[in-house]
Amino acid sequence: MNIYEFDTVILGGGPAGFAAGIYAARGAVSTAIIDVSMLGGQPSNYLELENYPGFLKIGGYDLMEKFEEHADLFGVEKFPMQEIVSVDLLSTPKVIITKEAEFKAKTVIIATGAKSMKLGVAGELEFIGRGVSYCAICDAAFYKDKVVAVVGGGNSAVEEAMYLTKFASKVYLIHRRNELRADKIVQERAFKNDKIEFVWDSVVTQIKGEDLVNSVVVKNVKTDEISEISINGIFPYIGIAPNVEYINGQIEQDKSGFILTDETMKTSIDGVYAIGDVRKTLLRQVITAAADGAVGAVHAVKYVEALKEVTV
Numbered sequence: 001m002n003i004y005e006f007d008t009v010i011l012g013g014g015p016a017g018f019a020a021g022i023y024a025a026r027g028a029v030s031t032a033i034i035d036v037s038m039l040g041g042q043p044s045n046y047l048e049l050e051n052y053p054g055f056l057k058i059g060g061y062d063l064m065e066k067f068e069e070h071a072d073l074f075g076v077e078k079f080p081m082q083e084i085v086s087v088d089l090l091s092t093p094k095v096i097i098t099k100e101a102e103f104k105a106k107t108v109i110i111a112t113g114a115k116s117m118k119l120g121v122a123g124e125l126e127f128i129g130r131g132v133s134y135c136a137i138c139d140a141a142f143y144k145d146k147v148v149a150v151v152g153g154g155n156s157a158v159e160e161a162m163y164l165t166k167f168a169s170k171v172y173l174i175h176r177r178n179e180l181r182a183d184k185i186v187q188e189r190a191f192k193n194d195k196i197e198f199v200w201d202s203v204v205t206q207i208k209g210e211d212l213v214n215s216v217v218v219k220n221v222k223t224d225e226i227s228e229i230s231i232n233g234i235f236p237y238i239g240i241a242p243n244v245e246y247i248n249g250q251i252e253q254d255k256s257g258f259i260l261t262d263e264t265m266k267t268s269i270d271g272v273y274a275i276g277d278v279r280k281t282l283l284r285q286v287i288t289a290a291a292d293g294a295v296g297a298v299h300a301v302k303y304v305e306a307l308k309e310v311t312v
């Protein structure tokens with residue numbers, strides 16, 4: 001097993017991780033980013049962003065390519081496809097063990113982001129890849145001229161529902177309230193889209209099918225009426241949960257698992273920072289993830305410098 005040593009190891013190569021990489025490497029500390037898959041994080045799956053300053057419209061993947069190019073320029077070392085098995089954040093140095101390698105670091109910046117939450121209903125897990133998908137941009141083309149449902153009322157649900165209308169003949173948007181959470185501008189576009197039919201005040205109780213999904217059972221939460229809608233695919237977009245399984249209780253987290261930090265992005269452990277969607281924060285956007293990365297990395301660099309002064 002390869003053993004690597006860096007001043008700063010960043011866990012996660014999304015916008016927060018890349019921004020932290022750029023700031024740490026510019027602060028002249030040796031810096032690595034490791035990621036469980038290819039680098040780019042959640043925005044790589046976003047069709048388009050129109051709220052990242054400086055880009056009127058840019059594909060999520062294209063923006064992440066630019067982040068990566070920028071980190072490359074400053075010599076950040078990248079380790080994709082590294083599944084974290086365990087971490088010891090209290091030891092000196094801090095240790096991260098992946099299936100392929102061991103990393104030792106003076107500071108660790110956690111930027112492992114968040115993942116799609118599951119509906120937790122019968123049929124959901126059974127039909128993943130056979131009609132249940134959490135990534136419209138990846139799978140929409142399979143639903144040309146077919147009928148699909150999207151669940152949720154946030155930006156993701158509404159934006160992805162609109163994207164699906166480019167392929168599907170009809171998109172049901174099933175939401176548990178009668179008001180969307182998505183930004184107003186996004187809502188207005190969706191209301192004008194003839195292919196979207198809103199199923200208000202309703203929750204999914206079951207996803208049914210044989211080889212492939214063929215219907216969804218929904219319950220109206222106001223009337224308790226149960227109905228079954230024929231569909232070929234369903235895309236739950238009901239929010240996110242942090243990717244923190246490997247932390248194993250070493251750091252303070254809130255009740256949903258999001259990591260608690262102070263305003264320098266420091267966690268409950270000295271020399272360990274958390275940035276982006278994985279931390280408890282009020283806004284989860286590419287711009288806030290990147291800003292977290294800058295703040296966290298600047299303080300991680302200060303931490304490394306202070307350690308060096310002690311050992312000189």
Ligand code: NAP
Pocket residue numbers: 048049050051119151152153154155156157159176177180181203237238239240283284285
């Ligand atoms: P979100 O904003 O948390 O919305 C989740 C939606 O799912 C809410 O409408 C919620 O209903 C519903 N929901 C939650 N649990 C449910 C359950 N068990 N059953 C049925 N419905 C449930 O999540 P998101 O849309 O994934 O967005 C996450 C973050 O990323 C947000 O901050 C969002 O603004 C951001 N984002 C930004 C962009 C962009 O700027 N282009 C794009 C995508 C996402 P209630 O409304 O009733 O709570």
